[in-house]
Structures are given as C-alpha cells and as structure tokens.
Amino acid sequence: QSVLTQPPSASGTPGQSVTISCSGSSSNIGINFVYWYQHLPGTAPKLLIYKNNQRPSGVPDRFSGSKSGTSASLAINGLRSEDEADYYCAAWDDSLNAVYVFGTGTKVTVL
Amino acid sequence: EVQLLESGGNLAQPGGSLRLSCAVSGFNFSNYVMTWVRQAPGKGLEWVSAISGPSDTTMYTDSVKGRFTISRDNSQDMLYLQMNSLRAEDTAVYYCAQGRGSLAYWGQGTVVTV
Numbered sequence: 002q003s004v005l006t007q008p009p010s011a012s013g014t015p016g017q018s019v020t021i022s023c024s025g026s027s028s029n030i031g032i033n034f035v036y037w038y039q040h041l042p043g044t045a046p047k048l049l050i051y052k053n054n055q056r057p058s059g060v061p062d063r064f065s066g067s068k069s070g071t072s073a074s075l076a077i078n079g080l081r082s083e084d085e086a087d088y089y090c091a092a093w094d095d096s097l098n099a100v101y102v103f104g105t106g107t108k109v110t111v112l
Numbered sequence: 113e114v115q116l117l118e119s120g121g122n123l124a125q126p127g128g129s130l131r132l133s134c135a136v137s138g139f140n141f142s143n144y145v146m147t148w149v150r151q152a153p154g155k156g157l158e159w160v161s162a163i164s165g166p167s168d169t170t171m172y173t174d175s176v177k178g179r180f181t182i183s184r185d186n187s188q189d190m191l192y193l194q195m196n197s198l199r200a201e202d203t204a205v206y207y208c209a210q211g212r213g214s215l216a217y218w219g220q221g222t223v224v225t226v
Contacts, residue, residue, distance in 0.1 A: 045218035046218050048214055101159040104156070
C-alpha cells in the first residue's frame with residue numbers, strides 16, 4: 002500500500018493542460034525530493050522530473066513539476082496523444098527504514 | 113549509449129528461487145547506486161531494493177527482507193537479485209534501474225511468475 006496518493010485517472014483533449022497531484026507526508030515529500038515517471042505498458046518507465054522540478058535532457062518543457070509542503074504536482078501543458086500513459090510520483094520515505102516509495106499512479110487519457 | 117538488460121525471469125514454484133541479472137553498459141557502473149523495481153499485474157510500480165556502488169549499503173522493501181538479496185559485480189558491470197522463498201505476490205515484471213532517487217535509466221524488464 003503506497004504512502005503517496007495520486008488520483009487514479011486524469012484526462013484532457015489535445016492542447017489542454019492536465020495536472021496530477023501527489024499527496025504524501027512529513028516523512029517523505031515533506032523532507033525529500035519528488036520524482037515523476039512516465040510509464041507506457043510494456044516499456045521501460047521514463048524519468049520526467051527529478052528534484053521536484055528539474056527536467057532531464059530531452060524531456061519537453063510541456064512537463065513541469067512543483068512541490069509544496071507534503072504535496073507535489075505534475076503539470077502537462079499542451080497535451081498530446083503520445084502523453085497517454087501512466088504517471089507515478091516517487092520519493093524517499095524516512096519513517097522507519099528508509100525506503101523509496103512510488104505513488105499509486107495516474108492514468109492519463111487523451112480524449 | 114546507456115543500456116540495461118535484465119534476464120533470469122521465469123516460472124517458479126512457491127517456495128522456490130530465481131536469480132535475476134542486469135547487464136549494464138554505457139556508464140561507469142561502479143559509480144552508481146543501482147535499484148530493482150517491480151510491477152505486479154494490474155498494479156503500480158514498487159521499489160524492491162537498492163545497492164550502493166561499492167556494495168557497502170543495501171536496502172530492501174519490508175516484504176522482501178530476508179528473502180531477496182541484491183548484489184553486484186563491478187568488474188563485470190552486472191547487477192543481481194537473488195530471490196528465495198518466492199511467493200505468489202512476487203509475480204511481477206522486474207526492472208533494474210540506475211540511480212537512487214533519480215532512476216534515470218531503466219531496462220525493459222524480466223517477467224517472474226510464481
């Protein structure tokens with residue numbers, strides 16, 4: 002059972018914006034960096050955002066991340082059909098033994 | 113070009129064992145923490161284990177502690193996951209990934225069915 006909660010689904014039409022939330026706690030998002038991954042079934046997950054709001058080389062600037070307190074968000078602007086995928090937030094959790102936790106995942110559908 | 117290639121996934125009996133391997137190329141393997149992540153059918157991503165570059169630190173999710181062992185061979189650029197006392201709930205696609213927080217590169221995964 003994940004300690005990072007995301008909405009199960011989000012959707013938009015091409016060109017619209019979609020925002021995915023990730024709710025955590027003081028032992029994870031509250032004190033550690035947040036990461037975001039894009040995953041298309043049958044393929045390797047892809048790092049989209051690291052250290053809350055940094056984009057790796059090659060990730061379009063349509064993707065942006067933010068963090069406030071114990072929550073984080075991923076925004077996708079100018080939605081494109083190829084953005085249809087599962088999205089996961091992640092962070093280290095230092096509650097008992099340090100473990101890396103993924104969010105529950107959000108399926109983004111481009112209508 | 114960075115490449116990670118998992119192997120060793122198979123059908124196993126409950127209580128059985130499997131050893132997963134991850135062959136790495138394209139970066140200085142010994143300098144990086146390496147991680148295993150799995151995805152059970154119909155479920156989300158789950159972090160399994162991580163190991164430091166010199167192998168002096170290993171970390172596990174609670175559900176695999178005492179059953180799985182992560183290791184690496186820096187001379188061969190290889191990462192391993194020894195899986196013992198397998199359970200039905202270990203059925204998943206297992207991915208190896210480079211990194212500790214930023215999992216920047218991933219393999220395509222290997223399927224374990226228990």
